[in-house]
Amino acid sequence: MANETQRKLIGPGTVVTLDEEDTVLQDGGVLLQGNRIEEVGTFTALREKHPDVPTLDAGGRTIMPGFINAHAHFYGIFARGMALKDAPPQTFAQVLERLWWRLDKALDADAVYLSAMLGGIAALRSGCTTIIDHHASPNAIAGSLDRIADAMDALGLRACLCYEVTDRDGEERARAGIEENVRFLERARDGRLRGKFCLHASFTVGDKTLAAAREAAQSLGAGFHIHCAEGPEDGAHSRVHYGKGVVERLLDEGILGPDTIVAHAVHIDEKDMGLLAESGTTVSHQPHSNMGNAVGWARILRMAERGVPVAVGTDGYTWDMLETMRTAAVLHSHMTGQPGTGVGEFANALLRGNARLASAIWGMPVGSLVPGAAADIILLDYYPPTPLSGGNLPWHIQFGMAAHQVHTVIVDGRIVVDDHRLQGVDEKEVAAQALPVALAVWERF
Numbered sequence: 147m148a149n150e151t152q153r154k155l156i157g158p159g160t161v162v163t164l165d166e167e168d169t170v171l172q173d174g175g176v177l178l179q180g181n182r183i184e185e186v187g188t189f190t191a192l193r194e195k196h197p198d199v200p201t202l203d204a205g206g207r208t209i210m211p212g213f214i215n216a217h218a219h220f221y222g223i224f225a226r227g228m229a230l231k232d233a234p235p236q237t238f239a240q241v242l243e244r245l246w247w248r249l250d251k252a253l254d255a256d257a258v259y260l261s262a263m264l265g266g267i268a269a270l271r272s273g274c275t276t277i278i279d280h281h282a283s284p285n286a287i288a289g290s291l292d293r294i295a296d297a298m299d300a301l302g303l304r305a306c307l308c309y310e311v312t313d314r315d316g317e318e319r320a321r322a323g324i325e326e327n328v329r330f331l332e333r334a335r336d337g338r339l340r341g342k343f344c345l346h347a348s349f350t351v352g353d354k355t356l357a358a359a360r361e362a363a364q365s366l367g368a369g370f371h372i373h374c375a376e377g378p379e380d381g382a383h384s385r386v387h388y389g390k391g392v393v394e395r396l397l398d399e400g401i402l403g404p405d406t407i408v409a410h411a412v413h414i415d416e417k418d419m420g421l422l423a424e425s426g427t428t429v430s431h432q433p434h435s436n437m438g439n440a441v442g443w444a445r446i447l448r449m450a451e452r453g454v455p456v457a458v459g460t461d462g463y464t465w466d467m468l469e470t471m472r473t474a475a476v477l478h479s480h481m482t483g484q485p486g487t488g489v490g491e492f493a494n495a496l497l498r499g500n501a502r503l504a505s506a507i508w509g510m511p512v513g514s515l516v517p518g519a520a521a522d523i524i525l526l527d528y529y530p531p532t533p534l535s536g537g538n539l540p541w542h543i544q545f546g547m548a549a550h551q552v553h554t555v556i557v558d559g560r561i562v563v564d565d566h567r568l569q570g571v572d573e574k575e576v577a578a579q580a581l582p583v584a585l586a587v588w589e590r591f
């Protein structure tokens with residue numbers, strides 16, 4: 147007999163399962179056994195079948211899988227409100243040189259930890275339960291992923307972490323970056339934490355470092371997480387130095403493949419899309435970041451049509467995945483000149499694409515409410531005022547669901563947000579701890 151103390155029945159509510167049939171259950175319930183989902187069905191039937199299991203009263207709310215962020219940077223948080231020390235950037239290269247490549251050097255271990263706490267809190271508050279992060283702190287490389295992992299443990303988040311390898315700070319730091327990935331990948335093999343092997347972008351990683359990174363990643367069976375063709379610089383650099391486009395270079399160097407995430411892919415062509423599709427590489431789309439940096443518009447819908455696996459991330463611009471999906475959809479409606487384009491496609495990318503990505507990383511279903519899946523669940527104060535079905539869910543997301551409705555968040559079977567409040571973490575206290583650290587980061591910047 148199952149241990150009843152490990153079980154919990156959540157319901158009744160509108161259960162959005164995101165299973166293969168897109169099942170939506172009115173008066174639904176979800177039965178948890180520890181950190182996995184055991185059964186999904188009508189609340190009444192589950193209650194009758196399991197009379198002794200404690201109930202988490204969902205009060206008729208919407209019950210759905212937690213959101214997944216496919217590409218983020220915790221470390222960018224201390225840039226909020228910070229004055230630059232150079233003239234305002236006019237190009238994407240200048241954004242990197244005048245902001246991000248100065249900020250990351252100003253981070254120490256405490257700043258790394260607190261940035262992950264702040265980003266993680268914002269993520270949980272908006273119903274995001276899994277974050278795939280891409281980290282850089284060139285003056286605090288060794289152990290930096292452990293500091294992020296500490297924050298993930300404190301918050302109870304699921305996370306896939308990695309350290310950005312690059313040649314832009316010299317050979318020694320490139321080597322240290324490789325070592326940090328290797329060290330963390332060897333550690334993060336179970337539970338809520340996993341790793342990928344991070345590279346900054348083709349234009350800052352030369353052949354020697356790339357070969358060393360590939361060898362290290364292959365020995366661990368790890369996929370990569372890399373920026374690709376975000377601005378026009380990446381492709382131009384690759385053509386000048388390697389005589390080929392950036393996607394082609396990454397493919398030839400063995401970086402692309404089914405376990406690799408490339409972020410952005412704004413400046414790519416049809417041939418590149420074919421290479422990404424054939425290699426099974428996931429492209430992650432960050433609409434706010436692309437628009438904010440004025441780098442252009444990623445043809446994500448065309449990529450999906452060509453068979454490229456696509457996902458949605460935030461680049462640290464926001465932690466709110468509902469907002470991100472909405473923005474991706476209206477960006478594509480706007481750019482294609484076709485009203486309504488993108489709503490269904492981006493809901494699909496966010497809910498299905500990101501779930502496929504996370505499920506592959508964790509080796510079990512993540513991002514759906516099906517038996518055996520990770521118990522990563524959110525309850526929203528969203529009571530559908532028009533009929534809600536699997537088929538029209540994207541329009542409820544686009545026009546109805548919002549982060550302020552996130553009432554309860556469960557990650558890995560543990561309640562981490564209850565009645566809009568974080569459990570075991572004092573948000574005000576974390577912000578108060580961050581303030582002097584932010585001042586010190588600004589000072590060093």
Ligand SMILES: [Zn+2]
Pocket residue numbers: 217218219280373409461
């Ligand atoms: Zn990024």
